[in-house]
């Protein structure tokens with residue numbers, strides 16, 4: 001079995017609903033995400049998946065859709081105010097926790113047909129969430 005990991009860095013803002021700590025307020029993170037792929041076979045080049053393909057698809061999607069955006073729950077009232085501005089945002093169905101953002105990126109890797117097994121998202125240097133399919 002082979003395992004490869006691609007690490008991608010991006011910045012995002014968010015806030016948590018139904019949460020009493022400081023993260024209920026709008027704030028930002030410099031996130032580090034690790035996308036872990038596994039498979040039993042290599043292609044004729046000796047690669048599970050070309051790192052460049054992961055960057056071309058998944059890193060481009062993260063850069064275009066998540067990087068330097070507010071990631072907000074669809075139920076967040078601040079969305080109405082943001083819609084009146086030129087500020088970019090990305091709406092998800094659930095609270096934008098590290099767990100849910102890890103799952104979002106995992107599902108996108110599946111959409112791109114990468115053999116993803118795990119996505120680890122470091123929200124801060126000390127706090128990390130992992131989603132496995």
Ligand SMILES: Nc1nc2c(c(=O)[nH]1)N=C([C@H](O)[C@H](O)COP(=O)(O)OP(=O)(O)OP(=O)(O)O)CN2
Nearest residue numbers: 016021023027096097098099123124125126127129
């Ligand atoms: N299980 C989770 N717990 C928390 C999440 C989360 O996504 N999943 N998120 C937050 C906040 O978004 C917060 O930004 C991160 O919390 P925390 O690690 O406490 O942030 P600090 O910057 O204070 O980190 P330090 O390690 O203390 O410097 C809260 N909890």
